[in-house]
Amino acid sequence: MxxxxxxNMLLLGLVTGLAFGFLxxxxxxxxxxxxxxxxxxxxxxxxxxxxxxxxxxxxGVLAMHQLWGVKLHLKEATLWGNILGGGIFGVGxxxxxYCPGTGIxxxxxxxxxxxxxxxxxxxxxxxxxxxxxxxxxxxxxxWTLGKVTIAEEVHVSPWFLxxxxxxxxxxxxxxxxxxxxxxxxxxxxxxxxxxxxxx
Amino acid sequence: xxxxxxxxRWSPFLVGACIGMLSWITFGLMGKxxxxxxxxxxxxxxxxxFVVPEHVKATPYLAKHxxxxxxxxxxxxxxxxxxxxxxxxxxxxxxxVPDLWAWRFxxxxxxxxxxxxxxxxxxLFGARLADGCTSGHGISGGLQFAVSxxxxxxxxxxxxxxxxxxxxGKEGRKHVNV
Numbered sequence: 001m002x003x004x005x006x007x008n009m010l011l012l013g014l015v016t017g018l019a020f021g022f023l024x025x026x027x028x029x030x031x032x033x034x035x036x037x038x039x040x041x042x043x044x045x046x047x048x049x050x051x052x053x054x055x056x057x058x059x060g061v062l063a064m065h066q067l068w069g070v071k072l073h074l075k076e077a078t079l080w081g082n083i084l085g086g087g088i089f090g091v092g093x094x095x096x097x098y099c100p101g102t103g104i105x106x107x108x109x110x111x112x113x114x115x116x117x118x119x120x121x122x123x124x125x126x127x128x129x130x131x132x133x134x135x136x137x138x139x140x141x142x143w144t145l146g147k148v149t150i151a152e153e154v155h156v157s158p159w160f161l162x163x164x165x166x167x168x169x170x171x172x173x174x175x176x177x178x179x180x181x182x183x184x185x186x187x188x189x190x191x192x193x194x195x196x197x198x199x
Numbered sequence: 200x201x202x203x204x205x206x207x208r209w210s211p212f213l214v215g216a217c218i219g220m221l222s223w224i225t226f227g228l229m230g231k232x233x234x235x236x237x238x239x240x241x242x243x244x245x246x247x248x249f250v251v252p253e254h255v256k257a258t259p260y261l262a263k264h265x266x267x268x269x270x271x272x273x274x275x276x277x278x279x280x281x282x283x284x285x286x287x288x289x290x291x292x293x294x295x296v297p298d299l300w301a302w303r304f305x306x307x308x309x310x311x312x313x314x315x316x317x318x319x320x321x322x323l324f325g326a327r328l329a330d331g332c333t334s335g336h337g338i339s340g341g342l343q344f345a346v347s348x349x350x351x352x353x354x355x356x357x358x359x360x361x362x363x364x365x366x367x368g369k370e371g372r373k374h375v376n377v
Contacts, residue, residue, distance in 0.1 A: 004267045009229065009269040010268075010272045012228065013269030013271070013272035013273040014275060014276045016224060016233065016276060017273035017276020017277045017278075017279075018279055018283070019221055019280060020221060020233070020276065020277055020334075021277035021278060021281035021283075021284070022281065022283060022284040023217050023218055023221070023280075024277065024280075024281060025281040026209045026214060027208075027209055027215075028377065032297040033297055033377050036299060036367070037299075037372075037375035037377060039359040039363035040364065040367060041372070042371075042372040042373075042375040043375055049211040049215040049218070051215065052212050052214075052216055053215040053216070053222070054337075054338060054341040054342045055219065056218075056219025057218070057339075057341075058341075058342040058343070059219075060219070061222060061227075061342055061343065065226075068227075070226055070227050071230060073226070073343070074340070075335070075336065075340055075345055075347045077346040077347040077350065078330065079350060081329055082336075084354075085324075085327070086325065086329045086336075086351040086352070086354030087357075089321070089326055089355045089358075090325075090356065090358030090360075090361075091318075091325075091358050091359070091362045092318045092319065092320070092322035092323075093318070093322055093333075093355065093359055094363045095314055095315075095317060095321065095366070096314070096315050096318025096319050096321075097300075097315070097318070099235075099333040100238075100322065100323065100326060100332045100334070101332070101334050102333075104277045104281070105278070108277075108278045108280075108282035108285065109292070110285065110291045110292045110293045112295045113312055114315065116316040117315040117318060117319035120315065120319020120320040120321075120323070121236075121323035122242060122319075123319070123323075124319060124320040124321065124322065124323030124324040124327075125243045125323045125327060126243045126247075127324055128260070128323070128324050128327040128328065129244065129258055129264075130258065132258075133260070135328065139328070150344045150345075150346055150349060151344055153346055161344050173212075
């Protein structure tokens with residue numbers, strides 16, 4: 001019944017995961033209070049990490065796509081699903097304090113309550129699987145745009161979006177400098193961030 | 200390099216840039232988009248396929264997720280990688296009830312574990328309904344400027360903020376001890 005990917009894909013997955021987990025832990029996002037602190041706008045580590053990842057990632061992926069035909073992997077815009085699912089996800093992420101990847105990393109980092117969070121995730125996955133047929137027929141199909149990008153929808157060059165986001169991110173980072181709620185001792189936030197790279 | 204490997208916290212810009220470059224590898228070398236949450240369905244479907252194989256066959260969403268794939272290994276990798284990082288930096292720390300939570304809801308472990316469990320249910324149900332989580336939509340979809348992913352991003356950030364302020368209030372911001 002169970003099938004397996006070829007061993008080289010399994011190995012690549014493992015290696016990528018190793019790096020990803022290492023980075024998540026080192027970036028501090030396997031910590032409950034870093035995640036919840038973001039939603040309280042008290043600590044902006046999550047936003048800094050994600051926006052940087054998106055900007056850097058987009059340059060390389062888009063270039064590889066245009067130069068060498070590397071495939072994109074767009075998820076279908078099933079808008080009610082994206083909106084409702086995202087909404088439920090946001091509530092859960094704050095109550096739990098982790099998302100799926102950081103939750104796994106958090107267990108490895110010593111968080112005992114994350115174990116219960118991951119058990120809950122398995123129950124959530126099982127529950128969704130039972131309702132999936134109904135959801136697909138009634139919610140996901142109700143409002144779909146297909147596998148589209150913002151660039152296609154608003155008819156601009158994707159490079160315009162990459163550049164635009166880079167500028168917005170840079171301005172946001174500049175504005176957020178020192179805006180992490182004081183009293184926090186962790187390095188790598190706000191003003192300390194650049195000096196971390198220098199010394 | 201030695202100091203960087205043992206330094207407990209890296210700049211979010213450095214970490215973000217590395218995660219961005221990691222996506223170059225998954226797209227360019229593996230032909231895949233980095234993601235996590237599907238694996239939870241894989242685990243559930245695989246376990247059920249041993250216990251209730253007929254039920255798995257009859258449930259389309261379970262039937263199509265009985266493959267131990269690269270992403271399953273990625274999730275195993277996240278666990279090992281995070282642990283390696285914590286041990287190298289000596290920053291492994293047992294946490295049962297976070298300070299912020301204890302300040303607002305008390306130090307009961309049972310209460311915290313129950314909330315984490317319920318939160319986990321919502322997280323994965325929401326991720327599957329939206330067809331992705333913070334990695335699959337947030338990073339992989341975000342960097343492709345997918346409509347689905349940016350809608351997800353805005354939606355989860357908004358409800359997350361509302362939830363955080365309902366649970367902890369403005370006062371809670373002072374109790375975020377990172």
